[in-house]
Amino acid sequence: MPDELHTVEILPSQKKATVPRGSLLLDAAAKAGMVIDTPCGGQGRCGRCLVKVTQGQVIDPESPRLTPQQRADGWVLSCTARVGGDVSFVIPAQRERELIVVETATTRTAVPVQCDWPFYPTVRQFYAELPPPSLDSNAADLDRLQAYVAEKQGLTKLTVSPTLLPRLAATLREANWKVTLTVILEGGDQQARLIDISPGRKTGAIYAAAVDIGTTNVVIELVDLHQGKALGRVSSLNTQRSCGEDVISRIIYSERGNGLETLHRLVLETINGLLQEVAAQYKFETRDIHQMAVAGNTTMIHFFWGLPATYLRKEPYTPTATFFPEVPASHLGINMNPNGPVYCLPAVAAYVGGDITAGVLSSCLFKSNKLTLFLDMGTNGEIVLGNSEWMTTCACSAGPAFEGGGVRDGMRAIDGAIEEIRINSKTLEPTLGVIGGVPPQGICGSGMITGLAEMLITGVISRSGRMNLALPDTYPGRARIRPGEHGTEYVLAWASESGTGHDIVLTEVDIDNLIRTKAAIYAGIAVMARNLGIPLNSIEEVLIGGAFGKHINIEAAIQIGLLPDLPWDKYRFLGNTSVWGAYNVLFSKYARQQVEESARKMTYFELIADASFMDELTAASFLPHTNDALFPSVKAILK
Amino acid sequence: MPVEVPVEKWAGKVNEVTLGGNGRKSIVIGGETTLPFLKIDGAMPHRPAIAVEVDDVMPADWSPHLIAAWGDALKDPAVWAKKAAEYGADIIVLTLDSAHPERGNTGAAEAKKTVEKVLAAVDLPVIIIGPDVAEKDNEVLIAASSVGRGQRLALGNCVDKNYRSVAAACIADGHVAIAKTPIDINLAKQLNILICDIGLAPDAILMDPTTGGLGYGIEYTYSVMERLRLAALIGDKMTSMPMICDVGEESWRQKEARATSGVPATWGDHQERALAWEGITGVSLLNSGADIVVLQHPRTIALIKDAISKLMA
Numbered sequence: 019m020p021d022e023l024h025t026v027e028i029l030p031s032q033k034k035a036t037v038p039r040g041s042l043l044l045d046a047a048a049k050a051g052m053v054i055d056t057p058c059g060g061q062g063r064c065g066r067c068l069v070k071v072t073q074g075q076v077i078d079p080e081s082p083r084l085t086p087q088q089r090a091d092g093w094v095l096s097c098t099a100r101v102g103g104d105v106s107f108v109i110p111a112q113r114e115r116e117l118i119v120v121e122t123a124t125t126r127t128a129v130p131v132q133c134d135w136p137f138y139p140t141v142r143q144f145y146a147e148l149p150p151p152s153l154d155s156n157a158a159d160l161d162r163l164q165a166y167v168a169e170k171q172g173l174t175k176l177t178v179s180p181t182l183l184p185r186l187a188a189t190l191r192e193a194n195w196k197v198t199l200t201v202i203l204e205g206g207d208q209q210a211r212l213i214d215i216s217p218g219r220k221t222g223a224i225y226a227a228a229v230d231i232g233t234t235n236v237v238i239e240l241v242d243l244h245q246g247k248a249l250g251r252v253s254s255l256n257t258q259r260s261c262g263e264d265v266i267s268r269i270i271y272s273e274r275g276n277g278l279e280t281l282h283r284l285v286l287e288t289i290n291g292l293l294q295e296v297a298a299q300y301k302f303e304t305r306d307i308h309q310m311a312v313a314g315n316t317t318m319i320h321f322f323w324g325l326p327a328t329y330l331r332k333e334p335y336t337p338t339a340t341f342f343p344e345v346p347a348s349h350l351g352i353n354m355n356p357n358g359p360v361y362c363l364p365a366v367a368a369y370v371g372g373d374i375t376a377g378v379l380s381s382c383l384f385k386s387n388k389l390t391l392f393l394d395m396g397t398n399g400e401i402v403l404g405n406s407e408w409m410t411t412c413a414c415s416a417g418p419a420f421e422g423g424g425v426r427d428g429m430r431a432i433d434g435a436i437e438e439i440r441i442n443s444k445t446l447e448p449t450l451g452v453i454g455g456v457p458p459q460g461i462c463g464s465g466m467i468t469g470l471a472e473m474l475i476t477g478v479i480s481r482s483g484r485m486n487l488a489l490p491d492t493y494p495g496r497a498r499i500r501p502g503e504h505g506t507e508y509v510l511a512w513a514s515e516s517g518t519g520h521d522i523v524l525t526e527v528d529i530d531n532l533i534r535t536k537a538a539i540y541a542g543i544a545v546m547a548r549n550l551g552i553p554l555n556s557i558e559e560v561l562i563g564g565a566f567g568k569h570i571n572i573e574a575a576i577q578i579g580l581l582p583d584l585p586w587d588k589y590r591f592l593g594n595t596s597v598w599g600a601y602n603v604l605f606s607k608y609a610r611q612q613v614e615e616s617a618r619k620m621t622y623f624e625l626i627a628d629a630s631f632m633d634e635l636t637a638a639s640f641l642p643h644t645n646d647a648l649f650p651s652v653k654a655i656l657k
Numbered sequence: 658m659p660v661e662v663p664v665e666k667w668a669g670k671v672n673e674v675t676l677g678g679n680g681r682k683s684i685v686i687g688g689e690t691t692l693p694f695l696k697i698d699g700a701m702p703h704r705p706a707i708a709v710e711v712d713d714v715m716p717a718d719w720s721p722h723l724i725a726a727w728g729d730a731l732k733d734p735a736v737w738a739k740k741a742a743e744y745g746a747d748i749i750v751l752t753l754d755s756a757h758p759e760r761g762n763t764g765a766a767e768a769k770k771t772v773e774k775v776l777a778a779v780d781l782p783v784i785i786i787g788p789d790v791a792e793k794d795n796e797v798l799i800a801a802s803s804v805g806r807g808q809r810l811a812l813g814n815c816v817d818k819n820y821r822s823v824a825a826a827c828i829a830d831g832h833v834a835i836a837k838t839p840i841d842i843n844l845a846k847q848l849n850i851l852i853c854d855i856g857l858a859p860d861a862i863l864m865d866p867t868t869g870g871l872g873y874g875i876e877y878t879y880s881v882m883e884r885l886r887l888a889a890l891i892g893d894k895m896t897s898m899p900m901i902c903d904v905g906e907e908s909w910r911q912k913e914a915r916a917t918s919g920v921p922a923t924w925g926d927h928q929e930r931a932l933a934w935e936g937i938t939g940v941s942l943l944n945s946g947a948d949i950v951v952l953q954h955p956r957t958i959a960l961i962k963d964a965i966s967k968l969m970a
Contacts, residue, residue: 480851488821488855636843644843644850 027106028052029072043069043076043096043107052109057440057449060097063475064440066449067096074105135606139243140203141226141309141358142210144171145219148195159187163199163212173201178212179346179357186215193217200224200308202359203607213308213346213357223249225300225307227293227354228600230373231285231314231322232256233265233397234421235430237597238292240300241604243309248601252296255430257284258321263423264397264415265317265369269331272321282324290353307354310347311600313363315371315398316340322362323350335368335624340617361610363599364617369413374400375617376599378409379609381561381592384616388558391543393581394595395420395463395564399539402620403546403557409616410550412623414542419535420463420566425528426504429460431566434517436461436510438571439469443476446495448510457517461510461524463566466532469510469524471574474641475655478508481641483529504528536580537638543582544638545631546623554582554648563595576652579642583649665698667691669892671948672860673703674833674899676748677782679807684747684782686863686948687899692886693946694968704969705943707961708748708784708951709741710905713763713771714755719953720909721917722928726955734771735778742779744955745962750784751775756797757788765800772801776808784811784835784901791819802826811835811863811901817848824857835901837865840877842884842896849895863949864898870907870914871938878902879945886946902942905953908935936960943968 022039026046035050044067047054058064065083071092078099080089096107148166151157157165160178163186167173178186190197193216200214223242230237237253258281261271272278290304297304312322316337320327325338341364348356363372363379374394378384383392385406392402399416402409422428429435433454439461440449451465452458461469473479477486478499485499485506498509505526516522547554560581562570572589575581581589592598602609625631642649646656670690677683684706691699715731716723730737738749753768755761776783785801787794798812799822813835815823820836827834836852838844845864853859866885869878882900889897908914913924914931924930935957939950943965952958 481854482817482847482851484817488825633843636841640843640847640850644846646850 024074024101025104026050026101027104029106029108037101039101039103040077041101043094043099043101043105046101047096047109054096054109055449056097057442058097058472059441059443059445059476061443062095062098064449065095066440068093068110069096069099070094070108070110071099072106072108074107075103076100076105076107077102135602135609137246138606138608139224139226139246139309139604140607141200141213141224141243142171142203143198143200143220143224143244143308145198146170146196148190148197150195159190163190167199167201167210172208173210174208176201176210176212177204181348181357182212182215189215189217200355202309211357213359214355223300223302225302226309226311226604227296227307228597228604229289229310229312229314230376230594230597230600231289231312231318232373232421232596233268233315233318234259234263234418234423236285236288236292237594238289238296239597239601240296241601243604246605249300250296251597252292252299253430254288254292256318257288259423260284263418265315266331266415268321269317269327272327278321278324278326281321285318285322286351293353304353305355308358309604310352310354310358310360311363311603312360313372313376313596313600315373315396315400316365316368317371319362319365319372330368337365337368340365340367341614361603363603363613366411366617366620367413367622369398370400370411370620370622373596373599374402374411375613375620376597376603377561377563377592377595378402378599378616378620379602379613380595380598381563383409383561384612384619386559389552389556391557391560392595393539393543393560393562393564395539395562395566397421397423399535399542399564401539401542401546403543403550403552404620409620410546410623411620412542412546412625414538414625416535416538417531419528419531420466420564422460422462424531425461425466426525427460427510427522428466428528429462431462431464434459436465436469436522437569439465439472439510441469441472441476441478442495444493446476446478446489446493446498448472448495448498450510457515458511458522459517460522464570466524466528467578467580468571468574470529470532470641471571471577473508473524473529474577479529479641481656483526483533483641485526532578533639533641536578537635537640540579540582540638540643541631541634542625544634545625545628548630549623549628555584557582557584558588560584560589561595562589562591563593566591566593576649577642577655579638579640579649579652583642583651662697665691667699667890667892669890669894669897671886671889671899672862672897674860674863676784676809676811676833678809680780681776681782681808682780683809689886689946689948690890692890693944701969703948704965705947706747706949707745707958707965708750708901708949709744709746709958710750710752710903710951710953711737711741711775712752712754713768714761716754717760720915720931722931723909723953735774738775738779738781741955741958742781744958746781746958748782748784748949749775749779750786750951752786752788753797753801754788756793757790758793760788762793763797765796768797768800769804772804776805782809782811784813786813786835789814791816795819795822798823799826802830802832805832806830809833813837813863813901814865815848815852817844817851820848820852821855824852824855827861828855828857833861833863835863835865836898837867840867840869840874840881842881842888845881845885846888846893846895849898853895859894859898862898863901865901865903868902868904868907868938868942870904870911871934871941872913873907873911875938875941879941882942882945882947899948900946901949901951902939902947904939904942904947904950905935905957906951908938909953932956932960936964940964 033050198220201210342362438451507523507525673688811833814837
């Protein structure tokens with residue numbers, strides 16, 4: 019009976035309206051004077067119009083956007099659920115809605131990487147009261163020290179960093195033989211090297227730094243090896259960016275004049291700057307940082323060491339080393355305890371570096387029983403496929419787009435970055451989610467992915483990424499599509515709404531770069547899986563690490579063809595797995611043993627040597643893909 | 658003992674595209690359910706068609722052999738088209754070269770006049786090609802489209818930059834679009850998808866995979882065309898468009914067809930060599946799946962016609 023009328027009550031305001039059976043809850047609410055925002059235009063795509071039914075009947079088409087638990091609790095999308103009887107429902111406050119949406123199936127929030135390694139740091143610090151020498155006992159200072167630690171700490175063999183010797187006598191005497199010793203365990207548990215001696219009793223944190231040298235960003239996690247916990251994180255752009263956006267252009271830069279020295283100096287300046295920043299923030303001296311573990315791609319580690327990178331670029335792509343010796347910080351010029359050891363996580367090959375072995379470690383892929391795909395989406399995209407028994411890996415040059423490079427208004431995932439974009443299909447007007455809730459200053463990787471997906475689905479761009487200038491002016495948002503300096507562009511935020519004073523746009527050139535980036539990653543996955551004879555749909559778990567901020571929208575990433583069209587619940591987003599790998603290595607010597615074992619175990623697959631890669635790349639340079647049979651869920655939406 | 662010939666049964670079929678009609682002779686292209694001329698596996702219901710190029714201005718850089726063969730007809734596209742019909746063309750390809758900014762920069766008005774004249778001169782199906790500059794292509798092809806409304810012309814070339822306007826004109830006036838991409842199976846398929854996405858029917862699209870002349874990448878073209886055709890036969894709707902190849906242009910511009918002096922004596926008679934270049938390129942591409950070959954020399958028309966008859970027999 020289409021004419022049957024029902025009463026709808028909106029809570030908590032208790033506003034009421036009478037509407038015909040079958041009305042959308044959204045329209046019923048509007049009739050009662052309550053407007054619910056529908057950023058996607060009421061197509062059930064964004065999940066932002068959630069309401070909670072407390073009483074009565076609704077006709078609710080099942081939406082993958084809600085978890086079974088949420089549906090059981092009465093949550094429905096008001097743009098798809100219809101009145102099926104007298105009904106009461108709650109419209110939650112905007113903020114509460116946002117929180118619920120973030121928890122739903124499509125968006126993957128970075129989950130903290132759990133490290134269940136036994137806490138076993140190699141840096142140890144202890145207080146010592148040495149018996150002062152006398153005529154009866156006038157053994158050398160160092161002998162005295164060695165005898166003490168052998169007796170009290172069971173360290174039968176203590177060596178000393180040579181730089182400590184000149185001040186040893188003075189330090190011991192000035193401190194009245196009461197000192198705090200910092201040692202690093204070497205070899206077995208009875209061997210150690212003295213790396214610091216300071217007067218008096220030092221308590222509190224033993225600082226160490228886990229470093230991720232990304233091509234675009236450098237991140238340092240400050241670690242306390244006394245309590246075994248991460249204290250906080252600082253990050254900055256890699257200042258090497260002025261010498262080229264990606265590893266290849268940096269290597270080319272390194273080959274000119276004193277280019278290599280410049281790159282070496284820049285990365286050290288970046289790291290030293292961050293160490294200073296974190297030390298100031300936590301109020302200690304940088305020389306109290308006693309240990310450092312560094313994860314980075316092979317090129318970054320070569321520059322960190324100041325090694326020539328030319329042979330990484332030239333066939334057959336050979337690094338100087340994949341396993342690097344552990345050296346005192348002074349050897350590399352790092353602003354920390356000069357005797358503190360600096361360890362670089364091992365690489366596998368020229369384009370699969372310590373950032374990836376770090377990821378395999380921190381994501382626990384190395385012990386997974388599931389067929390797992392691990393993706394590190396940085397400027398260089400790396401892929402690992404395998405499980406506890408075998409692992410293959412490859413790398414593809416994705417470009418810096420997702421990290422904000424090569425995109426006009428691209429930026430890192432910090433306050434002011436647009437991290438989510440919804441476009442209303444009826445008006446073509448965008449709704450933006452901005453980190454920190456401030457006026458937008460640019461777009462970060464997650465924002466680009468959702469933006470591209472929304473533009474595709476609403477027809478703002480074609481499947482080749484061209485703006486559709488043929489859209490009629492009847493759409494209020496049509497004015498946002500306009501010719502610009504870099505081809506046609508779509509205005510996400512007008513100058514008056516932005517935090518920069520100029521319009522924030524996505525241009526066709528940006529979109530080309532994004533498509534190239536996503537195509538490289540997808541093609542890499544496709545070619546490697548095919549070579550292993552593994553159909554993509556047999557992958558049981560996909561772990562994502564890399565350049566995205568706090569979360570990644572899996573649905574949008576599938577819609578643009580960045581990720582394979584697998585059920586959303588197979589995806590887990592881990593955030594920066596590289597820095598977590600470095601952290602694990604500091605946290606436990608067993609983790610360090612594991613990362614070295616994993617690095618030896620991984621089989622490297624050279625994409626460039628595969629004739630089908632270019633073909634796959636062109637096929638993937640389309641939205642979502644030239645072969646849309648690979649993306650059934652997207653095909654269904656685009657129809 | 659009788660030998661059983663293994664038969665490959667394909668699931669897909671090349672689209673059948675009709676050109677002409679509405680008072681004009683019509684021709685159906687495509688429709689294959691087998692690899693070229695391999696009638697054991699399936700059907701090749703329509704013979705590949707021979708199209709002959711006619712330019713709206715006298716070509717400035719053509720070989721003396723072509724100029725001698727066509728004579729004064731080159732000065733008037735209507736006369737040229739009639740002569741081409743007499744030589745056995747199935748289709749006339751009218752190239753509006755004078756619209757090129759560096760070769761006359763004529764506009765919509767001149768294009769209309771030329772197209773009207775050629776359409777009046779012959780009753781064969783007609784293909785109109787723009788000067789290969791996106792904006793000018795849009796201008797003259799849209800003009801040509803309105804003149805030929807209902808006569809199911811083919812308009813080209815649609816490339817990734819201008820496909821929207823050309824395809825929209827085809828939808829409006831009932832024509833066929835030629836989608837041209839640079840020798841790549843994925844790019845070809847992508848352009849077909851884009852054109853279909855804006856509403857042109859798949860059976861109103863021909864694809865030009867871009868031809869490499871003999872000695873200038875023909876094996877690359879050959880293999881891309883072969884892959885496109887295999888994809889179509891497997892059942893991929895977005896590669897099922899019949900293929901058109903610009904054999905004449907790509908053959909006659911090569912050194913072997915042009916050079917009259919400074920070449921080894923063993924290269925033989927210049928004219929025979931040039932004709933062989935166009936003929937071998939044409940036959941090779943027919944064997945890789947071309948449904949329309951565009952030719953330039955009258956003698957090649959006869960040669961290719963004979964080859965098609967023998968291959969179809």
